Structure formats: C-alpha cells, structure tokens
Amino acid sequence: MASILQSPGRLLIAFTCIFTTFMGESKVAMSVFRPSNWALAHATFYGDETASATMGGACGYGNLFQSGYGTDTAALSSRLFNNGYACGTCYQIKCYQSSACYNNVAYTTVTATNLCPPNWSEPSDDGGWCNPPRAHFDMSKPAFMKIAQWKAGIVPILYRRVPCERKGGLRFAFQGNGYWLLVYVMNVGGGGDIGSMWVRGSRTGWIQMSHNWGASYQAFATLSGQSLSFRVTSYTTKETVIAWNVAPSNWNVGLTYSSTANFR
Template identity: 75%
Template sequence: MNIPTIEAAYTGYRGSAWELAHATFYGDETASETMGGACGYGNLYNSGYGTETAALSSTLFQNGYGCGGCYQIRCVQSPHCFKNTVFTTVTATNLCPPNWSESSNAGGWCNPPRTHFDMSKPAFMQIADWHAGIIPVMYRRVPCMRKGGIRFQFQGNGYWLLVYVMNVGGAGDIASMWVKGSRTRWMSMSHNWGASYQAFASLGGQALSFRVVCGTTRQVLVAFNVAPSNWNTGMTYEATVNFR
C-alpha cells in the first residue's frame, strides 16, 4: 500500500466569538433522518461525523461553503436549558431551507437573514429538553477534531470527476480545490454543491493528487497520489494526515 505524501501549511484555528441564534431539532433519537444531507456526506457514521450534527440556515450554509464547520452550541435564557450542560459540539452537514409560507418568528426559523441550527435530536438533547421545540442559543465556531485523514469520495464518469471532501479537521470548511493527474498539471476544480468539487477532464488511468484550501483559515494541504492510477468512482480514498 502506497502512503500518500503530504505537504501542508498550518496556520492554526482558535474559533470565533460567541453569538446569539436559535436552535430546533429534526428526526428522532436514532438520528436516522440526519443521514445524507445537502453537504453530500452520505452515511454520517462512515464519514466520521456520527450524530453530533446540525443543518444550518442558508445564512450560515452559504451555498455549501459552510459544510464541515464545527460549532459549540449552548442553551441560554430558557427554562428548558439543562443547567449542568455547558455546550455541545456539532458539525454542519445539512441545509435547513427557508419556509416562506411561515413567518420568520413563527415556523420559518431558517428564513434569511436568521442564523439558525436545526440539530439532530441526540445533539439537541444534550443541552435542552426536547419538548421545548425551539430554544435560544449562543454559538461559536471551534476547531474540528477528527480521527484519521481527509477523505475524498469519487463520483462522476470518465470525463467528469466529482469529489466529496470529508472528515476535514481544523476549521473544517473548504473554499477551493485543485486536482493533478500523474500526466497533467494542477487543474482548478469548480464548486458543485455542498462539500463537492468537480473537474471536467479525462483523468482515468492516472494517479490523482489534490490541493485543498480551507475557507476560514486559508490553510493549504497538498496530498500527493491519494488515489492510485486504477481508481474508480464510488470509492473513497484517504490522505493519511489532516489539518491541525
């Protein structure tokens, strides 16, 4: 097994200041309804995220550029808050879409310009009684702590490579991405949706390398020969180190 060679520039990430928002939950205690989602992570257990996740209002989701970011969330100013719980940490894996048929203060919780978290029920139940339905919260961005390396899941065909980027540590979000075949130069990939990037090129039969830039910190990671020359769509390839 060939281990990818990694070059990375680490800038560190300490998170952001606390801000006010609101939170609800979707699904049940199994979090089965949170699997998949607009970021394209698929089965969240296999992707490394588990049930500690949230769908973001479009103000935070930012057309998918907010995917992978980690947030500390704590319940405030509500009798439904659990007094002994300081906060829970969730990863952004989905979009909470606007509901234009409802007022922003009466059901349209994710309508712009509101900042809102629609959390998995297990994550919500760590900070408040779920019977509350909706609670005021304080939130802040924090570094993502991940096990293992960054994962690149391939979709597409022989002339179109679509790559989902998962399990990113540090700030967690991705701003831009490049791909390099063993017989090509670096090629910029365009943002498709969620955490996916695409290249319209014939890259079959070539070992593939990737360069990833984090949106929040501009951290750069270059992973050489992540996928072997006989790579296939439907497969996931992993770089052996991650952002710190």
Template identity: 70%
Template sequence: MAASSTATAILAALVVCLTGAVTTVDAGFAAMQWTPAHATFYGDETASETMGGACGYGNLYASGYGTDTAALSTTLFRDGYGCGTCYQMRCAGTAACYRGSPVITVTATNLCPPNWALDSNAGGWGNPPRAHFDLSKPAFMKMADWHAGIVPVMYRRVPCVRSGGLRFALQGNAYWLLAYVMNVAGAGDVGDMWVKGGGAGGWVRMSHNWGASYQAFAQLGGQALSFKVTSYTTGQTVLAAGVTPPSWCLGLTYQANVNFS
C-alpha cells in the same frame, strides 16, 4: 452513484497513501466568540432523517460524523461552503435547558432551508439573516428537553478535531470527476480545490458543484491523483500528493495522511 452508497464504501475501501503537506498559512483556525441564536431539531432519536443531507456526506455513521450534527440556516450554510464547519453551543435562558447548561459540539452536514411564507420569528428559522441550527434529535437532547421544540442558545464556531487525513469520495464518469471532501479538520470548510493526475498534465482547478463536492471535467482514469485543498475561512492550503493509486475506482473513498491544523 448515490451519495449514501459512496459514503458506505468508506468502511469497505479506505486507501491510505503517502503524502506531503504544504500550507500557505501557518496559523490554524481559532475558536470564535459566543453569539446568541436559536436551535430546533428534526427527526427522531434514531437520527435516520439526518442521513444524507445537502452537504452530500451520505451515511453519517460511515463518513465519521455520527449524530452530533446540525442543519444550518441559509446565512451560515453559505451555499454549501459552510459544510463541515463545527460549532459549540449551549442552551441558555429557558426552563427547558438542562442544569449546568452542558456544551455540545456539532458538525454542519445539512441545510435548514428558508420558508418564505413564514416570518423568521414564527417558523421561518432558516430565513436570512437569521443564524439558526436545526439539530439531530440526539444532539438536541444532550442540552435541552426536546419537548420545548425550540430553545435559545449561545454558540461559537470552533476548530474541527478529526482523526486521520482528508477523505475524498469519488464519483463521476470517464470524463467527469466529482469528489466529496470529508473529515476536514481546522476550519472544517473547503473553498477551493485542484486535482492533478500522475501523467504529464498540470493542476486542474475544480469547480464547486454543491455541498461539499467539487468537480473537474477531465480524463484522469489510470493516473494516481493528487489534490490541493484550500480552506474557505483561513485560506490555508494543504497538498495531498498521490492520494489514489493509478487503479482508483469511482464509488470508493481514499484517504490522505495530511489535514488542516
């Protein structure tokens, strides 16, 4: 099933379960220092071109991210481990900046791919080692005149503020479970993940598939599923027990009542 179909299912079927939380690190994620970079935008005012994207969040309205989003350059995207991270930024040092340099907050939902045919200062914005943000047009227009095309910015990574628990959008088949992890608070990212059925089996370590998705080659149908999720940045681990009922279905999204701090 396509990622956009899965994300749309959030509105139709969001199952909330009773869970317990276990963390290996007590301290939450703290904001980092301000750093210079540049920002562009893609798409138009409707942000329709930002839907989907390399993280696999599908319809960003349905998955809760809206239009305050960014595609990250290769260095920041980190092969998908940058998905879900949050950044504050403000336009700086150009006449295109709005008065007062308003600060915006965006979530990473896509990749700004490298263009090896161009120099990183002349169109190859996604080329390593450049830190660059390709924003949705609505987000860009909150801090600068869009006619500028590209503007210098100051940015910093910040904690992600989310309402409710972690969300798991499930795809796959009877022998392969693919889970997209969304609505991640704290550092916003996922670096490792495990799944456990309600039967006699133990924890199955899931491998990183692409973007914000993790996979397990196991037969888990008819079992209530629990997940352990570890942050890529902080190493903090959250245990979400009994996230799904035994009758869980592919194509639906299930929500825990635990999240990162």
C-alpha cells in the same frame, strides 16, 4: 500512504508562510483558526433519536456514521450555510435562558452537514426559523437532547465557531466518470471547510476544480488510468494541504479514498 474505504454514494491570525513536507504530504500554513466570539441564535431539531433523517443532506456526506460525523450534526440556516462553503464547520452550542435548558451542560459540539431551507409560508418568529436573515441551527435530535429537553421544540442558544478536531486524514469520495470527476471532501480538520481545490493526475499538471455544491468539487478532465493527488485550501484559514497519490491509477467512482494529510 493512501488507503481505500468503502462509501455510499472569523478570527484569522496571519503568520509567515511556512512550507513543510512530511510523509508525502505537503502543507502551506497561512493562518491559524481560533474560536469566534459567542453569538445569539435559536435551535430546533429534526428527525428522531436514531438520527436517520439526518443522513445524506445538502453537504453530500451520505451516511454520517460511515463518513465519521455521527449524530452530533446540524443543518444551518442559509445565512450560515454560505452556499455550501460552511459544510464541515464545527460549532459549540449551549442552551441559553430557557427553562428547557440542561443547566449542568456547558455546551455540545456539532458539525454542519445540511442546509435548513427557508419556510416562506411561515413568519420567521413562528415556524420559519431558518428564514433569512436568521442564524439558526436545526440539530439532530440526539444532539439537541444533549443541551435541552426535546419537548421544548425550540430554544435560544449561544453558539461559536471552533476548530474541528478530526482523527485521521482527509477522505475523498469519488463520483462521476473518467471524464468528469466529482469529489466530496470529508473529515476535514481545522476550519472544517473547503474554499478551493485542485486535482493532479500522474500525467497532468494541477487542474483547478470548480465548486459544485455543498462539500463537492468537480473537474472536467480525462483522469482515468492515472493516480490522483489533491491540493485543498481551507475557506476560513486559507491554509493549504497537498495529499499526494491519494487514489491509485485504477481508482473508481463509488469509492472513498483517504490520506494522512489534514488541517490542524
């Protein structure tokens, strides 16, 4: 049911609540996520062709190759980052009305994995691209090069939120200790985001976890020596999945545990 991996360290349409159980996972479907309307913004890039500068980041995904996100990623301005609740969200981006655009490219799809912080020493229209209230995407260089010539530096774009298509189940990267569990949730499908989360030990009831930062949630509880299950709710769709017995009783920090449960 669960496997272990090595790891480093708004358009909503409401439906009648449906509860289903399959292969040990449970799902409560509250709504379905549809692509948003296209909106105007700008895009820049950071790092080089290797995308090594994009590893880590404010969402806490660590090595983006090992966590499954690769180089198709972007850092969001604070207006879009939403204090970390936008971590894992997916966007289609296409270059718009610039001589640097590759006109034969419809769009590329990126995942939000980092924050592009404000640069208050520069005006928002000349260097301070991520200053509020701007919507801005600071893309990895490989992702930027799919839509425009990198020498342009900055290009106007059209963007829209889209559902995240993920292969495999949710991944839970553990940090902390037996009395404080910090979990980074990765490979999230559907809305791609996490709005709330609970953990349940084999000797406890459901314990609500608090949002730490980025894609991480924490529980101040004694959970060592217990197998762990998680209940996760999407920030965007409010859909909930329950991943039973994700981590065995001898779980340890520094490891990533996976489940077949995911959002669709």
